[in-house]
Amino acid sequence: METQDIGQGHVTFIRENPVRFANSAEGHDRYLALIRAAAGQAGIPWQETNHFILRRGPYLIAAGLKDSIVAPAPVLTGRFINLFDPALRLQTRLEVQPDARFFLIDLNAVKLPADPA
Numbered sequence: 001m002e003t004q005d006i007g008q009g010h011v012t013f014i015r016e017n018p019v020r021f022a023n024s025a026e027g028h029d030r031y032l033a034l035i036r037a038a039a040g041q042a043g044i045p046w047q048e049t050n051h052f053i054l055r056r057g058p059y060l061i062a063a064g065l066k067d068s069i070v071a072p073a074p075v076l077t078g079r080f081i082n083l084f085d086p087a088l089r090l091q092t093r094l095e096v097q098p099d100a101r102f103f104l105i106d107l108n109a110v111k112l113p114a115d116p117a
Contacts, residue, residue, distance in 0.1 A: 001034075010041060049074075051096045058109040064100040073097045079107040 003012045012034065014021065021027050039046050050068040053076075054061045060080070064073060076094045083103045085091075094102060 010038070012038065050098070053096070055106075058106050058111075060102070060104040060106050062094070062096045062100070062102040062104065064096045064098040066098040068098070073100075076102075076104075080104040081107065 001012060001014050003010055014034070021031070024030075036046050048069050050065050050071045051074050052061075052063045052065065053074065060076070062074075062076065073095045076096065077092060080091045080094060080102075081088050081104065082091060082094075083105060084101065090107075094100075094104075096102070
């Protein structure tokens with residue numbers, strides 16, 4: 001295993017066949033230990049959840065994890081349009097249940113250009 005500093009972050013290389021790593025009995029525990037160590041090195045507190053939520057500007061990606069810890073589903077409130085919805089309906093409340101997938105635009109976070117008039 002080799003770690004290199006890149007900009008303000010780090011990259012860790014594990015010189016092992018990914019198939020053997022993934023299929024080994026201890027692979028899960030080794031991988032989890034590496035991720036926890038990386039989070040600690042980055043100063044990010046480790047927290048296990050039953051969901052994944054990522055925000056980039058006005059966009060929000062959310063996924064509920066089926067095989068995860070038991071916890072209440074997070075609820076997103078605001079003004080959203082789910083870009084996976086063919087009708088592009090306005091939604092104000094979304095529960096991130098297991099197996100749910102959302103690609104949202106948060107209308108409250110959209111910055112409109114100033115009116116030139």
